[in-house]
Amino acid sequence: MSAPSNIPRRAGFLTGIRLVCGRELSAFFDSAIAYVYLISALVLLSSLFMNEFFLTGRLDMTPFFDSLAPISIFLLPAVTMRLWAEDKKTRTFELWMTLPMRPGQVVLGKFGAALALYGMFLAGTFPIVIMLMNLGDPDLGLIASGYLGALLLGGLFLAFGTFLSGLTGDQIVAFVSSVLCGFLFLSTGHPKVVAVIDGMSPELGAGTWLADHVAALPHYENFLRGLIKLSSIVWFVGLSSVFLWMNTLFVEKDRS
Amino acid sequence: MIRVQDVTRDYGNFRAVDSVSFSIGPGEIVGFLGPNGAGKSTLLKMLCTYLPPSSGTLEIVGHDVVKDSLTVRSLIGYLPEHNALFETMRVSKLLTFIGKARGLSGALLEERIAWVTQAMTLGDVLKNKVKECSKGFRQRIGLACALIHDPPVILLDEPTHGLDPLQVVAFRDFIHELSEDRAILFSSHILAEVAEISDRLLVLQKGRLCMDETMQELTARGTKENLSLEQLVIRALEQSSQAREAKA
Numbered sequence: 001m002s003a004p005s006n007i008p009r010r011a012g013f014l015t016g017i018r019l020v021c022g023r024e025l026s027a028f029f030d031s032a033i034a035y036v037y038l039i040s041a042l043v044l045l046s047s048l049f050m051n052e053f054f055l056t057g058r059l060d061m062t063p064f065f066d067s068l069a070p071i072s073i074f075l076l077p078a079v080t081m082r083l084w085a086e087d088k089k090t091r092t093f094e095l096w097m098t099l100p101m102r103p104g105q106v107v108l109g110k111f112g113a114a115l116a117l118y119g120m121f122l123a124g125t126f127p128i129v130i131m132l133m134n135l136g137d138p139d140l141g142l143i144a145s146g147y148l149g150a151l152l153l154g155g156l157f158l159a160f161g162t163f164l165s166g167l168t169g170d171q172i173v174a175f176v177s178s179v180l181c182g183f184l185f186l187s188t189g190h191p192k193v194v195a196v197i198d199g200m201s202p203e204l205g206a207g208t209w210l211a212d213h214v215a216a217l218p219h220y221e222n223f224l225r226g227l228i229k230l231s232s233i234v235w236f237v238g239l240s241s242v243f244l245w246m247n248t249l250f251v252e253k254d255r256s
Numbered sequence: 257m258i259r260v261q262d263v264t265r266d267y268g269n270f271r272a273v274d275s276v277s278f279s280i281g282p283g284e285i286v287g288f289l290g291p292n293g294a295g296k297s298t299l300l301k302m303l304c305t306y307l308p309p310s311s312g313t314l315e316i317v318g319h320d321v322v323k324d325s326l327t328v329r330s331l332i333g334y335l336p337e338h339n340a341l342f343e344t345m346r347v348s349k350l351l352t353f354i355g356k357a358r359g360l361s362g363a364l365l366e367e368r369i370a371w372v373t374q375a376m377t378l379g380d381v382l383k384n385k386v387k388e389c390s391k392g393f394r395q396r397i398g399l400a401c402a403l404i405h406d407p408p409v410i411l412l413d414e415p416t417h418g419l420d421p422l423q424v425v426a427f428r429d430f431i432h433e434l435s436e437d438r439a440i441l442f443s444s445h446i447l448a449e450v451a452e453i454s455d456r457l458l459v460l461q462k463g464r465l466c467m468d469e470t471m472q473e474l475t476a477r478g479t480k481e482n483l484s485l486e487q488l489v490i491r492a493l494e495q496s497s498q499a500r501e502a503k504a
Contacts, residue, residue: 008319008330009359009405019356023342030344030385091340098304099357100330255306 010100020109077178080161088169149223152236159240189217257439263312287450290460333402391418466496
């Protein structure tokens with residue numbers, strides 16, 4: 001038998017992220033999760049869109065993106081709830097934490113896998129775009145902007161879902177807390193909710209403050225109107241990064 | 257290769273490991289013995305960087321486990337007590353994943369997978385999913401994952417748990433073959449097993465190290481005092497308890 005090497009060897013930063021991402025993505029497809037998720041999400045959202053399309057007859061995907069936001073409150077936590085909670089339940093958390101990888105690599109790999117699955121779902125809706133193009137001349141810029149908004153909104157939902165999954169060993173708790181968090185991000189931007197909160201304490205203007213600083217809906221609606229604002233991109237990417245960073249901190253803390 | 261200096265680990269008000277010091281050099285196989293809750297797994301978890309110590313220092317090949325945890329992780333092979341594995345992965349994919357995560361690639365990765373597959377006799381289950389494997393195979397898959405990167409330091413928590421008697425004998429021979437140039441620390445509840453495999457015995461009780469002797473020293477002392485190995489260990493545990501009570 002050869003003598004062991006005392007030279008430390010480990011995967012590079014990006015290689016590590018890619019490895020974790022591949023392993024988590026294959027875990028989605030090894031069970032029925034990915035298939036059930038993709039098929040149910042595509043059937044549900046396509047049906048809602050087609051219903052609206054036959055009623056209005058407009059060559060426009062805005063109704064699709066409109067219905068995507070509230071449905072994401074339930075769809076995306078179903079993807080993220082298992083990411084860390086299952087590792088804690090099955091004790092594979094210890095395996096992750098004793099591999100020569102930084103916690104950030106594992107967090108980004110898991111997030112990347114969830115984002116890739118969501119990307120597959122969005123790619124699965126491209127036949128709608130092809131159908132609209134065959135029927136007439138839809139505004140492709142508006143559609144592309146809507147897809148960018150959907151990707152950024154999904155990224156935010158997946159980021160806080162991954163973070164919340166890391167706080168618990170129970171998938172149900174991870175799911176429910178992610179649904180509540182998603183509801184908070186979307187509802188605070190709704191005009192009626194803003195009016196109700198402002199009405200409770202007009203001098204504080206809490207509803208307006210929440211809509212300006214916490215709500216995802218106004219940023220998302222910019223994309224649906226075809227407005228690709230740098231501030232909105234920074235808001236989505238920045239907030240998602242904060243959740244992923246907090247996830248890394250809590251994973252590190254969990255070891256102790 | 258392994259140096260533990262005055263290490264203490266507290267869980268809240270409970271002291272799991274209390275001022276433990278020892279060191280292990282290359283080529284040594286050290287058995288870690290003690291009753292349930294003695295602190296064996298906690299100490300192994302600290303050595304593999306999973307848990308930080310409350311105080312004291314732990315070093316692997318000269319690297320501090322807290323300050324240089326990534327380097328330490330790449331230098332150790334660790335088999336945890338519960339040996340949790342990714343259940344839905346096929347065994348071959350799991351070995352490839354662990355090998356790549358440990359920085360192996362290309363021909364070296366293939367060579368190491370072939371080596372652990374042969375050493376752990378995993379050929380029959382390579383295409384199976386981990387969840388389809390028996391307990392004995394799962395334990396061998398865990399060992400394969402721990403050894404795939406040819407680490408100089410090997411930490412095994414209850415490695416023979418789930419193995420049948422023939423597999424235990426094979427494991428014992430394998431560990432002896434492996435020990436050349438490597439430091440091996442393994443925990444067990446079973447004294448006979450530790451005595452068969454190890455060159456040196458560490459006995460922990462309630463977090464304190466109450467025995468640290470080579471098997472040769474123990475055999476000589478047993479002959480001199482006309483006591484069996486079992487009696488020597490029990491006496492050490494009793495003396496440790498009495499000293500603790502007297503101190504309290």
